Amino acid sequence: MVGQRSLENMAVLQTIPEGFTIAVETINGIPQDILAELCRDVLLFLQYRLGTVNVGDFHSKLENVESNFSKDAVQGAINALTFIFRSAAIAKVSADVLGRELKGTLAWNDTSLTVVKHLWAEQGQTLMSSETAQQMLNIGQLVDMEWKLGLALSSDSCRSLNSPYVAMTMTVADPSGHHITRTFEMTIPEFQNFHKQMKEMASILETV
Template sequence: MAAGAAAGMVLESWDFSNTVDLIKTIPQDLFAELCEQIIQYLQCQISGVDTLELCERLQAAGVEMVASDLAKVVNAISFVFSTAAKKPLSSEELSTRLGNAVGTLPKEAIQVIRHVWNERGKSVSVSEDAKNVAAVGQLIDFQWKLGMAVSSDSYKSLKSPYITMTIKMADVMGHVTTKTFEMTVPQFQNFYCQFKEIAAVLETV
């Protein structure tokens, strides 16, 4: 009996040892916004958490953090909210468990998490099942622009037109990344034809 209880304690504990130092560097207002974005993602209201944009704002506030480190924070807080939704936990129970967790979070961070969960937690528990079903990456934004080659190893002659493609994607964890690449005009035309074929197929589904 005692062994079973101990196993339950281990399963229900949270280990913040890898992220607590990162969270300590995040100003309280930006951490609150991060938590809000995570909640919105779990509610399927947004496609993902824009870690690149938040990193830029952190750096503007004098905090040195890269997107990969902020992604670790997003993973940790997402896990907390998801677990709290599945239990489900009240805001008081959540803050108590956070206070007892391995690698205890700063008091200010726990207060932010508790406040956000108290305000928005119920809606997460309603939409969590839908979130689990839709565990696939999503295309958020797609842009292109026409340019003229001035110097390039990819084109036979200068002053050749090219297309710059910018794609913003959210992965299954909600992290938003932006990819930019270039195409020649014939490559872009072929790409466009393939998209038209995909659209035609989707219309029959």
């Protein structure tokens, strides 16, 4: 299990998030083709080319091949892969080094290890590019978020609109510490979709 080998000299797995070992057990049980697709989506997410990795879609695919994983288990696998690829990009390690470090934890089977190594060899260089790596290191921090429910009584095109909306105010600290406040409005369906996406992002970021 993870922890049987000292992590002091490892470039990637210097710290391991809670639940990592259980997540790797899930990854080991995912069929090779679905795992490869999952890795690609995680890598696209880290390159800002995909808004989120769809847990529901991958859970359905696993159900179709009679793999008995819960949505929480699939989310854990996504979290672990996100942690691994992000850490590997920041440490700028090759596929061979990443594979050696993962193998050293004694938690990975040969199939899942081969898939992760292959996808990192295929797309890792893009993720390690200076621009992408800088984006990952320079993401602003959400300081405060407020919302209020309002009712739009009229508009330019409708005098009796009576349409509910949500006004959002978000304050973000950039890497220099400067606070930036943005205000925007959303319809109720837009707010519900925003809420769903925020929950999915929070689940991923818990272990990243």
